[in-house]
Amino acid sequence: MATSFFTISLPSPSSFLSSSTSLRPPLPIHLKKRLISFSATSLHSPTTDPPPEVQTFWKWLSDQGVVSPKSPVRPGMVPEGLGLVAQRDISRNEVVLEVPQRLWINQDAVAASEIGDLCSGLKPWVAVALFLIREKLREDSSWRVYLDILPEFTDSTVFWSEEELAELQGTQLLSTTLGMKEYLQNEFLKVEEQILLPNKQLFPSPVTLDDFLWAFGILRSRAFSRLRGQNFVLVPLADLINHSPSITSQDYGWEIKGAGLFFSRDLLFSLRAPVSVKAGEQVLVQYDLDKSNAELALDYGFIESKPARNAYTLTLEIPESDPFFGDKLDIAETNGLGKTAYFDIFLDHPLPPAMLPYLRLVALGGTDAFLLESVFRNTIWGHLELPVSRANEELICRVVLDACKSALSGYHTTIKEDEQLIAGGNLNPRLAIAVGMRSGEKKVLQKIEGIFEKRQSELDEFEYYQERRLRELGLVGDQGEIIFWESS
DSSP: OOOTTEEEEOOOGGGGGGOOOOOSSSSOOOOOOOOOTTTTOOOOOOOSSSHHHHHHHHHHHHTSSSSSSOOOEEEEEEETTTEEEEESSSOTTTTEEEEEEEGOHHHHHHSTTTTTTTTTTSHHHHHHHHHHHHHHOOOEEEEEEETTSSSSSSSSSSGGHHHHHTTTTOOHHHHHHHHHHHHHHHHHHIIIIIIIGGGGSSSSSOOHHHHHHHHHHHHHOOOOOOOOSSOOOBBGGGGEEEOOOOOSSSSSOOOOOOOOOTOOOEEEEEOSSSSSOOSSSSOOOOOOOOHHHHHHHHHOOOOOOOOOGGEEEEEEEEEEETTHHHHHHHHHHHTTOOOOEEEEEESSSOOTTTHHEEEEEHOGGGGGGGSSGGGGGTHHHHHTSSHHHHHHHHHHHHHHHHHHHHHHTTOOOOHHHHHHHHHHHHHHHHHHHHHHHHHHHHHHHHHHHHHHHHHHHHTTTTHHHHHHHHHHHHTTTTOOOOOOOOOO
């Protein structure tokens, strides 16, 4: 029987910039903050005085009226690089900084610049990326003191060498990273043809693909989202905030609010401390509890050791060659799905609720195809939430198990070998990410295998649609026996 309805694959790279959160592609971009290292998991005091560029940046903020010697936080050198360090004890939910709108870098800043008209028809992130590149190339940029403290790269897999990427062999993260790099190259070629080459006079020097990747990495790792009226925004000083896996609050701790009566008419970006912090400690936040390790690695260049972050995305599809394609697509769309569905499976979570019904729908055929008739259209999803027939359930088990076996064969190490490397320590941050990703994905695949091996062993014990229907009609007893009605 055909098994083409099940694949382990990734969506087109263009979908990675989608803001959708329901049945999303495996790794959409949610633009936010900055990088940290794999091993940085605790609060640390600053190790050295900030470099001159950071001190100049602080003076610039002071001249702008954003900070003062009494500010709760200031930049400091921490294990992650730069971070926000408490100058005094800070209470939980206390506001630690506020930055006025005139110092934000967003679409409004682009529109007000010399390249605003040129960028008006571009994707928002591309427009802001070009603005960043242009300002970086200008010696007299008004943003110079901020740009000078930005990193040249992060540990995001987008910046990895071929040798480093080879350590990701077999992982979905490798496929996603390569797809992302191809997507960015294509975006750059379009921008180069449409904007850069025809308008050389607006850019101080030629813009390269490396420049474009740099700007993308800055936006991906540092920009804030989920803000009132703002798709994403770079906020100088606030973007120095680092991540802590020990903070589990769903409250993101930042917001846009109106300015005070006597301050200015500017909106303010406000950042709060999610937990109490002692003087000299780093103020940290939770970037996103819902991100998988693959998303963390691609966005920021770190992963966590928590099992909850390990995930694998299964891609299911209704093939157009299916003789019941139209009916199945209609049923899928009626229930919030589509021709292709992506299911993120996390190590410590049960299977997504819609996964088994969708699998059964795609595998439906033969003597079970009557359920696709219009008379069942309003009730079929309820039927699909339970086993339909032995043949249908056996097929989905076999296909999933075959796909997992195939995926596991693509890795060049075992879980035991990965765990020995992790236990041995002395891994550089990027190798630590690669080893952690390999191990995490394989553990999720083994979990999926275990679930469907168990289902396969229980095929004779399930109650299928026909048995349930007979029971509803009173023709089957509690023990499965057939009830015969005798005439009086």
